[in-house]
């Protein structure tokens with residue numbers, strides 16, 4: 001039986017529920033099949049050469065030629081069905097599933113032995129931070145700040161800690177266009193960073209693998225940073241036409257001195273875990289083979305200390321910097337808003353999306 005309009009509608013809803021991001025190529029295919037199924041052959045003028053995202057969409061749709069609408073509908077439904085079954089059968093590690101907090105799509109949040117663990121859970125995208133993940137981290141930090149755990153840990157699932165901002169975040173441009181997108185992204189970035197500045201209890205980063213971009217800059221706002229010796233620390237802002245964020249323009253020079261900070265933030269020098277430790281960004285490095293065991297043993301012992309005094313000590317150490325950090329965050333966010341709209345930044349993102357560039 002051929003797929004009906006109702007089947008198409010159901011498949012569109014199913015796409016929103018996929019547990020795994022299907023990747024840009026599949027998303028383009030879905031876009032093209034949907035347009036073909038609902039509007040017939042491509043009827044849009046070809047976008048200009050710099051409008052790379054719309055050009056990619058146009059090309060995908062146009063490539064379907066005169067494929068009949070019913071066939072496109074069927075192909076769309078079949079493609080979604082294959083994505084749904086592979087997403088259901090994918091077995092991601094979900095430690096502590098019995099203590100898991102429900103309601104997160106991009107994170108696994110667990111509380112056990114006085115520790116709330118927020119684990120970035122997009123391992124097939126190297127834990128890149130999607131818009132949804134930014135929002136969920138804000139919510140998870142808010143919940144953790146009010147729960148009865150003594151400490152909170154941020155870590156990554158899979159071989160990466162986090163590959164930074166998800167570069168496909170720019171592709172869902174709202175009706176207000178790219179300016180509105182830049183404004184929304186900047187507001188989200190500002191609120192996201194603010195939730196780290198304001199976090200009231202000890203916040204520990206368990207850096208299980210490479211860290212990129214905003215995942216690195218934020219480390220200056222953590223109270224302890226433990227790293228596997230496999231981890232690397234890379235802030236390729238200039239390569240991406242972007243400026244420093246996460247309060248790093250203030251915290252990095254304080255932590256490592258202005259010249260080392262410049263090598264990282266301006267020139268994109270990638271540090272090994274041992275180099276990052278020597279520069280004070282990382283607290284301690286562990287061999288990867290024993291990383292999880294050693295770190296969790298230590299954290300479990302720390303979490304047994306009286307939780308009120310842990311909060312108070314953190315606040316004594318950090319509070320006098322808070323106002324300054326908020327003003328740095330506002331300033332950095334406003335500068336990066338302009339960078340998002342720059343040709344340098346747009347070209348870098350497009351090069352990544354069209355697979356011409358990788359770090």
Ligand SMILES: CCCC/C=C/CC(=O)SCCNC(=O)CCNC(=O)[C@H](O)C(C)(C)COP(=O)(O)OP(=O)(O)OC[C@H]1O[C@@H](n2cnc3c(N)ncnc32)[C@H](O)[C@@H]1OP(=O)(O)O
Pocket residue numbers: 022023024025124125126128129163164165166167168169185186188189212213214215236237240242245352357358359
């Ligand atoms: C809204 C606030 C904005 C705040 C601004 C923040 C600034 C930053 O965070 S800048 C840093 C941005 N991040 C990057 O530039 C990293 C881009 N990724 C890479 O260069 C590479 O993927 C990697 C070096 C991280 C890993 O390379 P590797 O060969 O090991 O793996 P891949 O095959 O490339 O990755 C698997 C899969 O994941 C996708 N992916 C990885 N990182 C990102 C990302 N940051 N955004 C979007 N997608 C990412 C990658 O494309 C692969 O996808 P496919 O399987 O579909 O090819």
